[in-house]
Amino acid sequence: MKDNILVKVEHVKTYYPIKGGFWRKTIGFVKAVEDVSFHIEKGETLGLVGESGCGKSTTGRTIVRLLQPTSGSIIFDGKNITSLKGKELRSMRKHFQMVFQDPYASLNPMQMVGDIISEPIRNYTGRSPRETKDEVVHILEKVGLPADAYNKYAHQFSGGQRQRIGIARALALKPKFIVADEPVSALDVSVQSQVLNLLKELQREFSLTYLFIAHDLSVVKHMSDRIGVMYLGHMVELADKQNLYTNPLHPYTQALVSAIPVPDPRKRKERIVLQGDVPSPIHPPPGCVFHTRCPVARRECQEVKPVLKEVRGGHQVACHLY
The missing domain is CATH 1.10.238 (Recoverin; domain 1)
Structure with a gap:
């Protein structure tokens, strides 16, 4: 198992400093990624989903070292790349690349x-x-x-x-590894499937490993082997795609899955509509970060932060209900 792991993320935190005052001193932090851990096996596609601002893109950029993690470690193909700089980081960059969301903004027009x-x-x-x-x-x-x-x-x-x-x-x-950061969200629906199929063909031909970031759960299901769900910088659930879609455990994942359009009206399930807004990543709530919107939250959720743990074969969830 260990020999087959290409990327291992351990307790990674990535904070953005907030500057204020005349001297532009750091007065706080945006906690974009908060204690996230997972691994990606060689040849696998790990999907990452969640609302805008949940930390998906920051996680991807941190893994390929476009951003420096505040703490934690990133192991790539057995080598710790967390603190690499200069020539060492440059020599590693050829092994991992990134496909950005906006294909025009990421290309030099000159x-x-x-x-x-x-x-x-x-x-x-x-x-x-x-x-x-x-x-x-x-x-x-x-x-x-x-x-x-x-x-x-x-x-x-x-x-x-x-x-x-x-x-x-x-x-x-x-490269061995590509982070695809919402690669089709800026494209017309008519060409999205073409680009997705191209990515899958290239993966088979070049033995690529993907971290596929998106907010469209239908797209992620088509592309991924396993899927991680993020909320307010935290990984709240991680499972293979079949288990995640047929038996979501975390209340937030259940709400996301219930929102997926189903063509057959007889197979549609009742939509779970979350109340309230996503809290600020500058001042996240204590305990479980989802408790302010959770329909089944209890007192323990307000006081104790749940940890991501395996509750059944390969299915991990961060929730006090399990």
Whole structure:
């Protein structure tokens, strides 16, 4: 089991400092990720879901070290990358990449597509310009783009094609692990399935491991092997997709699953509507962070923070009901 784990996240916290006053001193913190632990096996897709602002994207960016964790540790392929800096971090970056949510904002509008994709190849390998161009054209074909895309700019492509360019850039160094941060949420519904199927094909061909972040539970179910549910910076449930969708344990997960549209009216279940708003991540509530909106909360939930624990084969939940 241990030999098969590619990414291991242990008690990671990521806080954003809040500056205030004339001297711009730190007066508080936004607790974006709070004591999150999980692992991802080689070749697996772990889905991460939750409301906007729950810490999904921050978790992904922290794992690939675009953000420095406040505490905790990140083990990648047996190596602790939590505190790596400079050349050590740079040498590890070729093994993990990220596909961003907005395919236009993440691409340099001043560079042609060929330059965008070839930049990591030039920086990390000693290939000649001819070899580099051949490799870029090969990658473009793998993501379903024509060879003449090499000499065009990002604004000349549709949203779906731009996201394919972002995926091609992530593939340039043949990484082991890719964080896909809501890769289809900015795309038309008509092209979402094309991009999702492309990601699955690439995973099979290149033996990729994914952390797939999204807020659409139907999309996550299509893509993932296991799914983690986050709320206000905390991991509240983690299970394989079959158990999570057929038997959600945490009251928050139950509310999310009840909101998934079902075409057949005879199979629809009663929608669980949560009351109130998500608390501030600057001043999260004591005890269970979900107790202010939980329909079955009791006194213990207001005072004692539940820990994520396994309640049945591989199904983990952070709730005092179990």
